[in-house]
Amino acid sequence: MIKINDLLIPTLDDVDFSSKKILVRIDINSPVDPKTGNLLDDSRLKAYNSTIRELVEKGNSVVLISHQGRPGDNDFISLEEHAKILSKYLDTDVEFIEDVMGPYAREKIQNLEKGRVMLLDNVRFVSEELIEASPSQHAKSYLVRRLSPLFDGYVNDAFAASHRSQASLVGFPVVLKSSAGRLMEKEVSALAKIFNPDDYPKVFILGGGKVLDSVRIIENLVKKRLADRILTGGLIAELFAVAKGLDIGKDNIRVLEKLGILSLVPRARKILLMGGPIEIPVDFRVEKEGKVIEEPLNKLTGVIKDIGTTTTGIYSSFIKDAKVIVMRGPMGIIEDERFREGSKTLLVDALESSGYLIIGGGHMISMLGNVTVDSNKVHISTGGGALLLFLAGEKLPALEVLSTSGVK
Template identity: 35%
Template sequence: MITCNQLDVKGKRVLIRADLNSPLEDGRVVVNPRIIAHAKTIRELSDRGARVIVISHQGRKGHHDFTSLEEHTRILKELAGRHVEFIDDVVGGKVNDAIARLKDGEIIVLDNVRHLDDEANADGKIVHELTPHVDYFVLDALSIAHREHASVVGFTKTVPSCAGNVLAEEVTALDKVKNSKHVTFIFGGSKVEDSVCVMKIWLAQGRADKILLGGALSILFLYAKGYDIGKSLDYIKKTGVINFLSDAKEMLNKFADKIILPVDVGLKESDGRKDCTVEKINDGEIFDIGPKTIELYAGLIKKSTALVANGPMGVYEIEDYAKGTIAILRAISESKAFSLLGGGHTITALEKSKLDKHKFGYVSLSGKALIEFLCGKALPGIVALDENEINFKREITQRN
């Protein structure tokens, strides 16, 4: 995969597709790891004399988080330490003029690409309108690489393209996991469907060494194994987690030695947290893994050669039930194995833990794309870059 570091970008009009999509609090953009990472790529391109044009999306039409990228531009300006100009359009004369005025090292941000009705079409309007005005296209986010949208894959058909530094780092980290023969997975959180998909693939291939369960997934598997899960039964029924009961039973039947369940849990009761073994759950609601499970999981993590963690062990937002999540993150940070962390709640829990991020192999900025990669699915954005490298190889060589 060609990266932007391999190209001579001085004086070139470089269109970079970042993922600036951010949570909003009281209508304001929350600064997050994705924006911080993309700001670094953008600054580096600017330092090398590129004329940088940034495109991204924010939210979906009709949703509360569908906004312009004006505030994102202000944040990028602060993070990159460069003047960054916002253009309140995506295509058209105003955009074309702004690109034409760009000088080496200057940066502009176009408005939300989802203003265009055909953005979800790989051959959308933005591709035809902007292609004559750019020299290179840079895809800088694995988090959007699973979408076959115009701003993600369209330009790879029309201009020389490459991976940005953020995307390149993500792919390198994923390849380390992909090429590992034995991987220990730590799955928690509430997105059971995603975890079940990964479990099925890796267990069937014989490449999952152990799978340690927490969160809603552990509740489902405990129930599948015949344990009384107390009030948590209502939870898995209301949330649809119980729909994966047959999958859980099938995997337990085939791979019981690979799937490791909690031996004790932290229950939420009227008077607070109560730890008990899984045989004595009774009426409480499972909100965390227990101390014996923490010890068990930490020991298995220590013996692992590669680790993938996605999702918290419990309701980490409440301090009394964050113990399991924080303890497992600490065990991963102390492991000598390469570790890949993914999922929004995992990253939030990591920030809450105050643990040093540099002690983890890689903290992924991707969500759904990470899961699809682990499920063995081809990501359209990555496929498009690979095809572009073949189709534009001569042109890229001549320009450099």
């Protein structure tokens, strides 16, 4: 069992899934080339090797179910290509079924032999999957009622979709013996460290352009006293500088105004009054008249593009002493090579520290490049929206129902 907050979530170690027929919910939703309809990135598909291989090696027959895109969007496509890519990574044939819950799909599931793997088509082809409802309501859905009698158990390995209360995510645990998969277990075990009082100091490094998301996260961290230090960069740092009454220069104020961020100043001030351990940069790397220079916070004349050298050194000292480090969002405009240094330095320092590092968000992950990380001390989250809501203190329906379902 994994314990996180007040939840106890069963894993594959807590259930007897051997020589059974198992339905596995994965999340292989991937970016799609709008011109060709082909997948642009298949990293999410590779992530499920561990769970699927383990179930196959135990003599189970495995049926995979997932979504891809939303109706009306360019990436709302069949999962046929996904099946081919999964076959390559698993080194076994993953049979693609051009159906989800109709007679053809049910017949193929019934006849699936032990040790074989099958992928059903895009579950969002079924309109019920687009509805947000309670687990008990979804347990009565056609999707669950038609498929659940064909299976001996259900495994949810789709942490990235666990903030959704949809049929394939919350309906099956109500009626089937259920557990988290290995990827879900890894995600939840890593995030549980955030709530473990024995793992401190905890340092959160928050940057990037999604300011409202970061404000929500900081509010929760401060309210629950989860963070020992919150190190800010990017637009969130500028917001809190303004909230403290500091002058960041007319050009930077105009940027915040244009993006609608100034409306969050009262909210940021309230967080500061709560006593949040929020650090803002003391200097910045800015662009002024086409040149890159560093300026202290109290003498800003250029447009902020990265944190400065002094700030990087201060932040690095906090990282060095941390037991748990959470990084979400870059410190600067990393798309421009001139403004990657702050983010890159902090990432390297975090990787070299003795603390446990959780990396969330595609921008920070992209900076890893081909760097090999130690999975025992570094967790790269696949969470996306689920990770955001988790850090913001909101409940994740798919985890909640796994906990209440037990192992039946």
